[in-house]
Amino acid sequence: MSMDIKQIQDLIKFVSKSGVNEVSIEEKDFKITIKTNQEPTYVTASLPTAAAVAAPVAAAPVAAIPASSPAAAAVADESANYITIKSPIIGTFYRSPGPDKGVFVNVGDEIAPGKVLCIVEAMKLFNEIESEVSGRIVKILVNDAQPIEYDQPLFIVDPS
Incomplete structure (x- = not known):
């Protein structure tokens, strides 16, 4: 087998x-x-x-979960309809595909399922994180090249 x-x-x-x-x-x-x-x-x-991947390190699909974590509580008060997109893996967050390239998304951009939102580097593997929801980016919660944790909120999306 x-x-x-x-x-x-x-x-x-x-x-x-x-x-x-x-x-x-x-x-x-x-x-x-x-x-x-x-x-x-x-x-x-x-x-x-x-x-x-050779080691058991990969990425989970980005889970679209309503804003309910403490980090997203302030935004959730403004609108309970917002969705928080969280990191599926631990690694380093990148907003663009390279240092001299444009960012994947900005605040105000419309997104749809399959749209690449960012890259998370984990153990020298660059994982494209795709949206599973449609909507408009309200807030980007992480700075470029910042280390992130598993399940850390990355984006706030208005699905309306």
Whole structure:
């Protein structure tokens, strides 16, 4: 039995959602261990840059969750309809694809599902973070080249 990257990603998603601390699978030609009891917990997604991943470090799809965290509470008071886009991974936040290139999005820009919002670098892998919602960028909560944590709010979006 051999596992392709998609099967490994699905397994990591399953383990991270199940609450299990560790899963280990060993066959004669490979061994995989997934641990979720450590900080940070890594989950996975089908991002193009994740296909070349050798360690169990990839990115989760950006979860569009209504603003309810303490960091987003001030904005949530203004409008309970805003959506907070959070980081799916730990890494370094970049607003543009390169130092001499334009930013992906600015405050006031309209976004739609699939629109690249930023890049998060994790262990030398540059993961494009795509929107899963439609709306207008109200606020960008992170500075360019700033280290970010898993689940840290990155953008506030007005879906109306």
